Amino acid sequence: MVDVPNVRLNNGVEIPQFGFGVFQIPPERTAEIVRTAFEAGYRHIDTAQGYRNEEGVGQAVRESGLSRDEVFITTKLDNSRHGDPVPALEESLKRLGTDHVDLFLIHWPRPRHDQYVQAWKGLEQLLADGRARAIGVSNFQVPHLQRLAEETGTVPAVNQIELHPRLRQAELRAYHRENAIATEAWSPLFQGGDLLDEPVLADMAARHGKTPAQVVLRWHVQLGNIVFPKSATPARIAENIDVFDFELSAQDVAAIDALDTGTRRGPDPDTFG
Numbered sequence: 001m002v003d004v005p006n007v008r009l010n011n012g013v014e015i016p017q018f019g020f021g022v023f024q025i026p027p028e029r030t031a032e033i034v035r036t037a038f039e040a041g042y043r044h045i046d047t048a049q050g051y052r053n054e055e056g057v058g059q060a061v062r063e064s065g066l067s068r069d070e071v072f073i074t075t076k077l078d079n080s081r082h083g084d085p086v087p088a089l090e091e092s093l094k095r096l097g098t099d100h101v102d103l104f105l106i107h108w109p110r111p112r113h114d115q116y117v118q119a120w121k122g123l124e125q126l127l128a129d130g131r132a133r134a135i136g137v138s139n140f141q142v143p144h145l146q147r148l149a150e151e152t153g154t155v156p157a158v159n160q161i162e163l164h165p166r167l168r169q170a171e172l173r174a175y176h177r178e179n180a181i182a183t184e185a186w187s188p189l190f191q192g193g194d195l196l197d198e199p200v201l202a203d204m205a206a207r208h209g210k211t212p213a214q215v216v217l218r219w220h221v222q223l224g225n226i227v228f229p230k231s232a233t234p235a236r237i238a239e240n241i242d243v244f245d246f247e248l249s250a251q252d253v254a255a256i257d258a259l260d261t262g263t264r265r266g267p268d269p270d271t272f273g
């Protein structure tokens with residue numbers, strides 16, 4: 001069984017650094033695929049209200065034979081629910097079949113709607129009453145994080161952002177480091193695509209006896225990012241988590257860093273939603 005290290009969040013809660021993302025996993029296949037991930041050693045699942053597959057995640061936990069406290073579950077507040085995050089999480093808990101989540105995130109800041117500070121105050125309430133063991137944000141830019149710092153009393157435990165070798169997010173990562181916010185990397189593999197065809201990754205993969213996907217995931221782990229690649233294919237699910245038996249050199253890391261072109265795969269957080 002793979003030995004995944006934990007990252008200690010700013011409120012002391014421990015999160016497995018490596019997890020499984022279920023964006024675009026069809027609801028009717030989620031339970032089966034998440035069970036496959038548990039069998040491969042994953043213990044951290046990243047879902048969202050908007051993915052419409054929380055029921056399948058809950059079903060997989062119940063069918064896995066694992067106890068609730070062996071599994072770390074993250075869900076995210078839907079963009080339409082910034083005004084009522086408390087009932088929104090209560091609905092998630094019913095779908096997941098649990099009385100708490102391990103991490104609850106504001107999915108997108110939607111700055112034009114200007115409700116994320118109000119939403120954050122709801123998450124603070126959920127943290128205080130134990131229905132979320134930790135709270136954080138996703139897709140927040142530095143000014144959004146600064147605004148939470150000025151107007152509320154809780155520093156987000158994490159900021160989950162698009163991050164991969166084509167978009168290293170140096171500025172946000174520096175802000176996170178200075179403010180004790182853990183960095184979670186979404187689309188860590190650039191959603192597959194042509195990143196994995198880069199010759200530099202193929203060379204490195206051959207040298208380490210690994211695949212280009214494993215090299216990219218190992219780069220994330222060595223940067224300290226929390227990652228949860230998605231796959232619906234059992235062989236890839238097992239391949240992706242098998243990154244704890246080799247080490248990239250400082251030169252390898254620098255060569256992957258050099259692939260940064262500032263390219264987003266997903267929407268711009270300043271305008272999305």
Ligand code: NAD
Nearest residue numbers: 021022023046138186187188189190191192213229230236
């Ligand atoms: P990802 O970078 O994990 O890429 C997944 C895709 O990469 C797969 O569909 C497959 O095509 C390919 N792939 C996976 N393993 C591979 C392998 N071993 N070899 C070759 N190709 C492989 O992209 P993602 O699903 O967008 O991101 C991961 C998770 O991040 C999501 O499931 C979700 O939990 C989270 N996420 C969050 C946000 C957000 O706004 N907070 C947005 C997108 C994703």
